[in-house]
Every structure is written in structure tokens, then in C-alpha cells.
Amino acid sequence: MPTLISLLGKGRNDSETGYRKASYRFADGTLRETPFFGLALAEQIQPGRLVVAGTAGSMWDVLLQQHAAEDDTVLQLMEAVEKEAVTQQLLTACESHLSQQLGRPVTCLLIPYARNEDEQVAILQALALKLSKGEKVVLDVTHGFRHLPMLALVAARYLARVQQVQVEEVYYGALEMTDQQGTPVLALGSMLQMLDWVEALATYDKDGDYGVFAPLLAADGMDRRQAAVLQQAAFYERTGNPVQAQQKLGSVIESVKSHSGALGRLFRDTLARRISWFRKGNRSEWERALGNAYLERGDYLRAATYLYESSVTLATLQQGWGDINDFAARKDAFKDSRNEHSQQLEYLRNSLCHGVRPLGDNTAAHLQSEERLRKRLQELSEATQL
Structure with missing residues (x-):
């Protein structure tokens, strides 16, 4: 009781x-x-x-x-x-x-x-x-x-x-x-549920995890299997697998856009807009959009990772080395087309992943302050997509 x-x-x-x-x-x-x-x-x-x-x-x-x-x-x-x-x-x-x-x-x-x-x-x-x-x-x-x-x-x-x-x-x-x-x-319990949605939006703005909407959508009447697909997409995105994330989002987006639950109607358009990266042209564009989104949130590790992977994908596409999802093809294409900007993205990604500062380049200088790191990642995002 x-x-x-x-x-x-x-x-x-x-x-x-x-x-x-x-x-x-x-x-x-x-x-x-x-x-x-x-x-x-x-x-x-x-x-x-x-x-x-x-x-x-x-x-x-x-x-x-x-x-x-x-x-x-x-x-x-x-x-x-x-x-x-x-x-x-x-x-x-x-x-x-x-x-x-x-x-x-x-x-x-x-x-x-x-x-x-x-x-x-x-x-x-x-x-x-x-x-x-x-x-x-x-x-x-x-x-x-x-x-x-x-x-x-x-x-x-x-x-x-x-x-x-x-x-x-x-x-x-x-x-x-x-x-x-x-x-x-x-x-008036629905007011608390509204606050749950607002809280979920705040969580998403902070870390990009739209999986927090899945249980809310299910509670609001969405088919639980479809809600689970949204959660799976978030998992794939946040573990560096944009291909599977894109596939999952493609299969669930219509359920999100057409959701008619009382509370979901307040938030469905905002949610649909915020996961729209998957509609961009190719994998390189998906990864760049994700990298820029994580950069806006201050998640520098994911930002650097996705921006780096975007440059690798772009190199693979431009070099015509074959399957952009094949690790060996991606590695060879990037090696042949690597330039100063893409190389620094690689160094920044490695430094953030491993906590080791490389010698012989200016990467360490960009890791001395948040402002410098953010600015440099923004510059590299633009430079590596030309």
C-alpha cells in the first residue's frame, strides 16, 4: 500500500x-x-x-x-x-x-x-x-x-x-x-509523465541517447517492438555502428512520426527531427552529422571518433577501394589519401581514446583547453569534408 x-x-x-x-x-x-x-x-x-x-x-x-x-x-x-x-x-x-x-x-x-x-x-x-x-x-x-x-x-x-x-x-x-x-x-499523474518527457529531452540534448524515449513511447501506446527498435538504434549509434543505427531508424521513423499517444504528440516532431541524420546521403555524411552533433554536446570522444570515421569513409568512396564497410578497404583508402587534416583527426581520436599524447605534432596543444579542442574539431570537420 x-x-x-x-x-x-x-x-x-x-x-x-x-x-x-x-x-x-x-x-x-x-x-x-x-x-x-x-x-x-x-x-x-x-x-x-x-x-x-x-x-x-x-x-x-x-x-x-x-x-x-x-x-x-x-x-x-x-x-x-x-x-x-x-x-x-x-x-x-x-x-x-x-x-x-x-x-x-x-x-x-x-x-x-x-x-x-x-x-x-x-x-x-x-x-x-x-x-x-x-x-x-x-x-x-x-x-x-x-x-x-x-x-x-x-x-x-x-x-x-x-x-x-x-x-x-x-x-x-x-x-x-x-x-x-x-x-x-x-x-494529475500525467503531469509527472510530461516531466518525464521533458527530462528525456534534456537527457538527449546532453548525451544524444534517444533510447530514453523508448519506454516513454511504449507507455504512451506505441507498439513495444517498435519502441525496442528505437532503443536498439540508439545503442548502435552510441557504440560506433552508424550503419545498423541507420537501418533501425529507417524502420521505426514512421512509427515515431505517426504516433498518436496523448503525450507523444507533444514531442514526436521534435524527436523525429533530432534523429533525422539517418536520412542524409551516405555513410560519410551520417558520420559527419553525428560527429557535429556530439561536438555540440561537448562529447569530444564521440565527436572525434565519428568525424575521423567520416573522413575514412569519404576516402574510401573517393578512392573506390570497394566496400565502405570493410575494415581493410577503409584502412588502405585512408592510408593512401591521408593529409594533414585527416591525420590530426586520427591523432586526436587516438589521444582521446587512449589518454596518450602523441609526440611530434601539435595535437597536445589542442587538448590543453576545451575551447581550443572544440574549435579545432570544428575546423577539422569542415576541412576533411572538402
């Missing part, structure tokens, strides 16, 4: 009627009336435990109204709510009462108002301390200040990365959408 993390905000309390209630309507048609959505959600999904996070002025007393009269600690907490002076000590003292009342372990977490960066970071750290590695979590962002749901989405990503927490769903009780049938409960 997951852990439910529910934000607790400030409610409108009437001295005669108490806090305003809403009749929350879940997807299965169930109606649950309560002033605090977290209680309705806990009844609906039956979490293993409940973590309630709120500020010093949140409506903590709404959790305790049913059996508060005979408990001095609870009465103290209710008085503190009125003064917006709730402390963690008071909350901790009430946890056993709440656990008994709600039929599951309850943790009360006092958080700041998230007014600045320090307070926002403090909330993320406090949540992380209450969760175990790999724990499954459901988030309720209904109550609290209006900026807290945005922080909750950040928290979801932070917890997933730092604690490997699995955020299964995000819920919001949409009071402003209340109609005659009740207050609808919205599931």
Missing part, C-alpha cells in the same frame, strides 16, 4: 457550522463529504500510512474534531491553530490520537510557508526524511497555499531522484469545479 502525502491548508471556519465541507466525487462515482480532501482520499485509496504536511496556521483541528473534547493535548493544538502558532511538538503529541482515529499510522509534518528558496528547500528535505528508499507515494495537492502544488510537483521529481520514491498519482479535489453532482477529483 502506498503512503499518502496530503497538504493541509487554511480553511474557512464558521463558529457555528465549522469548516466548509465538500462532497468529493471520485472517478468510480463514489461521493465522500469532508472539509479536508485528504481524509476522503485516504478512505478511497486505503494507504498504508498518511503524512499530513501543513504550516503553523493550517487547519490541523479539522483532523481532530471528532474526538477532541476529552484530550488536553488536542485542545491545546486547536487553540494554537487559532493563533497560527502550531508547533511540531504539539503535532507529534497528537499523532497517536490521529492514528487511532483514522485507523492507520499518521505523521504530522510542520512545514514553512515556502516564502523563499530556503523555505522551499526545507520542505523538500523534510519530506525526504519522512520517506524510505523505494517507497510508493500518492500526493494530494488540494489544500494549502496556491503555490504549494507547484512545489509538490518539484517534490515529486526530487523524491524520485533522491529517494527513488515511486510517485503513483497526484490528486486534486477541484472545489472551483463543483456542480450538482459534487466536487470532481482530478488525477
